[in-house]
Amino acid sequence: MRIALVSLAAVAAVAAATPALANEARVEARGGVIWDGSNSDAVAGVAAGYDYDLGDKLFVGVQGSADKILTDNTRVSWGAGGRIGVQPIPGTKVYALADWESKNCKYCNSAVGVGGGVQQDMGSRYYVKAEYQHLLVGDNTPDADRGLVGVGVKF
Template sequence: MFKPVLLSALLIALPAAPALAGEAAGGPRAELRGGVAWADGHTDPVLGIAAGYDFDLGDHAFVGGEVSGEKILAEDTYVEFALTGRLGTKVSGKGSVFVAGGYTFTHHGDAPHLGLGYEHHVGHGGTYIATEYRRVFVDHHEGNAVTLGIGTFF
């Protein structure tokens, strides 16, 4: 069921491969994230990965996209895949805030999602830490998640 989505996501991510090394504010990135998800009175831990590409829009803004997969660590749950766009602004020399929106493919149904996050670059390389709140708007099952992540730009 998710194979066409995975293939599409890989094809979207392939152009990110030739980016210059050491590009810390834009370019391809990969992230490992974990946190907590809640819906319908249930709260469970969540673990996931993401890969994306960000484009600098001058000194203060960026736009990007990512593909992600997250697993709620509870029985009878599946990996949820998402395609997300990001638009952000730099709020300091190392920190950025961003809004996110896209589409999530869940076992409850497919639906749009919206989010808000913060990313902080660590040191002088491409490593960053991030936090994000995301809400998925499935008709009969709206879900929420807050995650913390660690990632790197390549």
């Protein structure tokens, strides 16, 4: 019994002395523009995600989003995806991203988005970010591009 208690105390002491990883949850509001070969429209939305550290500089993350093209006859497009990136300096994340997005109108197609972005901390809890995505729509529908800027909070 003493061995179990001493072992448990040793594990607790090591865990308490281990520096905390910067794994973090985040939520954000975002907006921007979406365009194809002939049209451009404003976009607004929200996203939530969680980043996992893979050492000092590397991270991976998962994200869910809800975005709306701000025109008539469109609906909220729900997205799920992830990102992988580096932290070249403390407080800055540069990443590649990919996600799947649901239809944004009744007769539209879902899309796969690929792109990248940069996220910059503004203090210890808040951040700003900018992203670009190329949306691969398919079914002879023209692809689209999207640029977003966002502000968020980390937990």
